[in-house]
Amino acid sequence: MENMLHTTPTLSHEINNYLTIIYSQLQHIEHLYKYLSKDEHWIRMKEDFSSAFRLLQELMEEENLTCAATEPTLVSSFLKHLYQSWSPRLSEQGIQLSIPTEVEHVELPVSTQQLEHIFHNILTNSYDAICKKTESGYSKNTISIQTELHPKSLQIKVQDTGCGMTQPQLSKVLNPGVTYKKNGHGIGLPLVLEIMESIHGEFHISSSPGRGTTITLLFPL
16 A cells, blocks of 8 residues: 555546546537437446546545645544534434544644545445444444543544444455445545554554444544
């Protein structure tokens, strides 16, 4: 994974340019042969192109994240904003989100943009895992965020009651391109790990099938 994203910007833009040209040609062909708009194989091919565009957009956005200026972020304000952003969506699925009621006045050496990516990615995975577990008949749906202040670091732990992962899955989940979700790209968690390493933090993940996943982040102060 070393330097995984630092070599992608130019290549991503070049691929994006070529795909844009090809996609324009496909649209022109569809305009000439209108029956193609109802052809199952044609529709699936266009959907594949859309997935490729989304993947490239994520790659280019993530390169910006790894290069973002490290401006301190106040933890208490960030967690409140995170709660307000996610609670409505989670409530619709009967998922309860809990955050610390009080967080000491602590600033982390990481930009708000980077923190947003870290936690939105983790919460998205928790959301998907709980929804998948709920389909199997389970009913306990919770995501909890806990903080613990140490002399030289702040530990933030995110626990969910989702479907969890097997040990073979867990051993590969941080490898770029590995995903266990439909339409996933396997980029999010590897980037989270890279951001944590770039600030000399730590990232740990544990999981068990049917019992959920716990992610522990250790931010240096």
